[in-house]
Amino acid sequence: MKKLLIYLSILCFVICTCQSKKEETHKNNKTSTMVEKFDFALFKKYQESNGTLELKNGYTVLSMSAPEKDEAGTLEELLPKPSFLYVYKEFYPNGNLKKKETRISETVKVEKSEYYDKDGNLEKTVDEDQNYGKIKYQDVLSFLDKKGYINLKTGEGRLNDDGTNKYDIVYDQDVPVWNISITQGKRLSEKELLEIMKTSPGEPNVWKPVVYKMDANTGKIISEK
Structure with a gap:
């Protein structure tokens, strides 16, 4: 009986330790995921541009609007050359990323689209390339x-x-x-x-x-x- 109690005590300790480590890992993963927010500094530079803004990283901002009150913010930017794709992003009024879509035109989404909740957590990923015929x-x-x-x-x-x-x-x-x-x-x-x-x-x-x-x-x- 004594040996059984010792065994149960050790087993309980191991389970609690594993659970604690699991919760700590989950917490660290959650906090290490940076929530993308609307870039107001970039928006100010865009306002001072002539309609398009070329960035040092090769991206080109095509359009941008800031979130305010109940209105969403938006950002459209061309990927660096030689790509012909551009990324469309929409932001909640609190500045957090709402959705991120890769497009070849205004109505044609390609590759992966990502959708987030108001706290910046990824809710859904969509494979857009499956929506088209044999010719991509x-x-x-x-x-x-x-x-x-x-x-x-x-x-x-x-x-x-x-x-x-x-x-x-x-x-x-x-x-x-x-x-x-x-x-x-x-x-x-x-x-x-x-x-x-x-x-x-x-x-x-x-x-x-x-x-x-x-x-x-x-x-x-x-x-x-």
Whole structure:
């Protein structure tokens, strides 16, 4: 009986020690995870820029708005060259990161998306690449590279000279089709410019888009206009 009590005492001690270490490890892991917050210093620099802000780490801030009261903050930044992806981040009014999405265009999310609660804890991760057909966004970029609109090796062609997006990409899941629009695809003819100036006041846009439709299963160009 005495030996049994000693054995139970030792077993209880070991269990308590293991539980204590487990709780301590969990606590350390929790405190060591830094919660990403809105960067107000960066926002101030962005406000002083001409609409885009190139950073020393190679990122380019495309747009930024600060969180306040009940309004969320946002940040859009291009990844360093030669990448053609950009990251969209949204922040709670308390400044904590709400979601982080990697995109190739405004509506097309790729790779992994992350969603957080108000305290900065990761709630959900989504594999966005599973939403598309056999032809992925990399194939769309390769097409743009072959057409000479962009250069995948150097990263040239991400933006137009005026800072606007070089292209817009929309995925139609029902068909499925990739709709690829080159924002400054062709210059307007003199006749087209005169027609626009008759009906629209101010300086007309000298460019018109070129739109391609790509089969999302074969990569074949269905139409061009």
